Amino acid sequence: MDTLNRKMAIERGLTSEKAQSRPIKVIQFGEGGFLRAFVDWTFQQLNNNGLFNGNVAIVQPMPSGRVDNLRRQDNLYTVVLQGILDGKKVLSNTLIDSIGATVKVNDEWQSYLELADNPEAKIIISNTTEAGIAVTENDTADMTPPQGYPAKLALLLKRRYDDGLPGFLLIPCELIADNGKALREAVVTMSRQFGFGADFIKWVEQENTFVSTLVDRIVPGYPAAQAESLFEQIGYRDDMLDKAEPFYSWVIAGDEKARKMVDELIPARKLGINLILTDDVQPYRERKVYLLNGPHTTLAQVARLEGMSTVGETMDDETMHSFVLKEMNEEIIPVLSLPKNELETFASQVLERFSNPYNEHKLDSIGLNSVSKYAVRLLPLVTANAEKTGRLPQRIVLALAALLYTYGGFAQGKVAIKDDADVTDTLVALAKNSTYIHDALAQSKLWGQDLTRIKGLEELVEKDFEGIRASGIEALVAKLA
Numbered sequence: 001m002d003t004l005n006r007k008m009a010i011e012r013g014l015t016s017e018k019a020q021s022r023p024i025k026v027i028q029f030g031e032g033g034f035l036r037a038f039v040d041w042t043f044q045q046l047n048n049n050g051l052f053n054g055n056v057a058i059v060q061p062m063p064s065g066r067v068d069n070l071r072r073q074d075n076l077y078t079v080v081l082q083g084i085l086d087g088k089k090v091l092s093n094t095l096i097d098s099i100g101a102t103v104k105v106n107d108e109w110q111s112y113l114e115l116a117d118n119p120e121a122k123i124i125i126s127n128t129t130e131a132g133i134a135v136t137e138n139d140t141a142d143m144t145p146p147q148g149y150p151a152k153l154a155l156l157l158k159r160r161y162d163d164g165l166p167g168f169l170l171i172p173c174e175l176i177a178d179n180g181k182a183l184r185e186a187v188v189t190m191s192r193q194f195g196f197g198a199d200f201i202k203w204v205e206q207e208n209t210f211v212s213t214l215v216d217r218i219v220p221g222y223p224a225a226q227a228e229s230l231f232e233q234i235g236y237r238d239d240m241l242d243k244a245e246p247f248y249s250w251v252i253a254g255d256e257k258a259r260k261m262v263d264e265l266i267p268a269r270k271l272g273i274n275l276i277l278t279d280d281v282q283p284y285r286e287r288k289v290y291l292l293n294g295p296h297t298t299l300a301q302v303a304r305l306e307g308m309s310t311v312g313e314t315m316d317d318e319t320m321h322s323f324v325l326k327e328m329n330e331e332i333i334p335v336l337s338l339p340k341n342e343l344e345t346f347a348s349q350v351l352e353r354f355s356n357p358y359n360e361h362k363l364d365s366i367g368l369n370s371v372s373k374y375a376v377r378l379l380p381l382v383t384a385n386a387e388k389t390g391r392l393p394q395r396i397v398l399a400l401a402a403l404l405y406t407y408g409g410f411a412q413g414k415v416a417i418k419d420d421a422d423v424t425d426t427l428v429a430l431a432k433n434s435t436y437i438h439d440a441l442a443q444s445k446l447w448g449q450d451l452t453r454i455k456g457l458e459e460l461v462e463k464d465f466e467g468i469r470a471s472g473i474e475a476l477v478a479k480l481a
Contacts, residue, residue, distance in 0.1 A: 001075065001232075001235075002235065002237065003075050003236065003237040003238070004074075004236045004240075005073055005076070006076060008073035008236065009332070010071075014097075015097040019047075019055075019097040020100065022053055022054050022055040022100060023054055023100075023118075024041065024053070024056070024100045024121050025052070025121055025122060025124060025265075026054065026057065026123045027115050027124045027125070027168075028056050028057065028059060028125045029126035029127070029149060029157075030059075030060075030126060030127040030128055031058045031060050031102070032221075033068045033125065034127060034173075035127050035173070035218075035225040036077065036079070036080050036249070036400075037217065037221075037242045037243070037244035038215060038217050038219065038238075038441060039078050039125055039127075040056055040079075040098060040099065041094060041096065042273060042399055043056055043098045044095075044096050044097070045094075045271055046267065047098050048209070052266075052267070054098075055098050055099065055100025056099050057100060058070070058101070058102045059102075059115070060102070060103065060105060061101050061105055061152065062107060064107070065103050065104070066240065067103075068093075068104075069239060071102060075099040075102060076096065076099075077095075077238055077241065078241050078242070079093070079096060079224070079242050080092070080241060080242070080243045080244070081243075081244055081245065082243060082244075082246075082358035083245040083247070083315065083353070083358055083359065084246075084357075085246040085352070086352075086407060087352070090247075091348055093233070093234050096102070096266060104430060105145050105152060108456060109144040109145055112145070112156070113156065115156065115160045116159035116163060116213070116348055117383045122166075122168060123169050123170075124168045124169070124170045124171070124414070125171045125172075125173065125297055126149065126153075127173040128174060128185070132147060133150060133176060133183050133186050134150070134186065135148065135150060135189050135190060136150075137193070139193070139195035141195065148190070150189070151190045152185065153183075153187055153190075153472060154190040154191045154204075154394075155273070156206055156361050157187065157196075158194075158196055159190075161203050163221070166207060167203065167207035167208035168208050168209070168210060168267055169208075169211070169262065169320070170210045170211070170257075171211055172212075172260075173213055173215045176210050176287065178281075179213060180210040180211045180253070180254070180433075181212060183210055184208075184210040184445050188204060188205065195240060195338055197270060201272070203337070207256065209261055211253060211258050211262065212253045213250065213252050213281065213286050214250075214281050214284050216248070216250075217245060217249070218331065218356075218361070219243070220243050220359060221242060222241055222242065222243070223241065223243040226243070226287070227241065232304070236333060238299055243406065245359060247349060247352075248274050249267075249274050249288075251276045251281050251284040252277055252278075253277075253281035254279070255278055255279065259278075259279075262275075263277060282430070283336075283337050283338045284338075287336075287338055287343060287346055289376070289377055290349055290381060291328060291332055291333070291336075291343065291346055292317040292353075293373070293377045294327075294332060294377045294378050294381060295327055295332075295350070295354075295398075296394065297366065297370065297373045297377045297378055298327060299311060299314050299320075300363045300364075300398040300402075301370065301405075301406065303320055303333075303363060304363050304367065304406075304411075304415045305402055305405070305414065305415065305473040306474055306477070308342070309362065309363055310360055310361055310362055310363060310365065311354050311359075311361040312356065312357060312359070312360065313441065314363075315351070315354050319478055319481045320481070322481040325347075326480065326481065327393070328350075328351075328396075329344075329394075331381060331393035331394075331396055331451065332347075332381055333389050334388070335468050337382035364416045364418075367415070367417075367418070368418045368419070369417065369418070369419050369420070370403055370406075370407075371407070371419060371423050371424075371447075372419075374400065375446070375447050378400070379447060381396055382457065383454065386454055392457060394460070394480055395480050397460050397461060397464065398473075398476055398480065399459045399463075399466050401460075401464035402468060402473060404427065404431075404436070404437065404465060407423075407427040408427055408430070408431030408440075409420075409428050410431070423446065426443065427440055427446075430443075437461055437462045438458055441457065450466075463474060471481055
């Protein structure tokens, strides 16, 4: 079977010679599976429908990455969507021919800087992980390259400024709050560190548009277990094959001028693509973190003690399915700020995504670093319920009891624990005492606050913990389902 390449794709009518001649309009930091199945998939839809006529220059920001693999396939790859959307099965394959250039910043520094010289490049998109938007104090302006992403970006913008060209629309996709603001501040800090001067910093702040975003699409990436059967289906070998779910949400927040710019440069809404323009991303962030990531974290604690291993398995279990549905409807939706009908629609979509038969999402993977995840995804719901309703959310509290049961070493051989050694060592040590629950909840360094101060929480966690220890978690789940 032939491996995907441009000559073969043209001969089979999968792409055209014109595709590679589209002008570069987007500079993209990151070549991982998510960006390729989300952002690049979006621009491909626009190109396929005559709404963009532009290509993406992918920048590999780290020494190792996937650019060499892309180049071996002439920068072509396939996105496979598999799943259920609005009650209908979705199985689709899209050839991505919108990657116009690839640059390895560590090996090709001048080629990287030259991307700034192109007046048709107007958009910069990034996903450099949550740690990527950070100031690097040891970076200097003469490094080729500096270590940090904001440092690399500052040097690219300085080249643009020196060229006398207009600024960019900058769209960070890193999963941190107010990522647009964070990126702008980091670039300004690095520019001052580099000694670039007040005029340049004014240009960065006034002539470039930084927006904040929230991205949502589950992208398992290269489907190793399915690869050979998918190659047979698409008719060629593709070592950069990228698998994703059909659900898609891209929330972009900015002022009226910024929103208008996004709509003009990325007219995805004309195709019905779920790109949401708003002045505040926070309600949508809360919706995703609490209605998708929150139940994920609950399942990782509760369902694993029942012996389940995947999210799909929990959705196939009638009791667990009901348990999660009630968690959403009774403990999460009532304390969020978006309209109830919008939240209920999103919750229904989440359950559909959880039930995706093509996505084997491991609970052990979701359970990685569960203490910090509980603190971010579920603990705010505990306090919100206590403040707004005067009641504690029983299912979310049961997840906390299950977490302490597991981390205390009481589920040995049944549940895998992967977390920072400081976290696990602390809880294992505390579990040796009869005051384990009180002592664990009082650990402000774990939770960001002393949980024993939340009225009734310690007593309910203690009760659930003893119930799990006495007869297992199944009866407690059934009671709340």
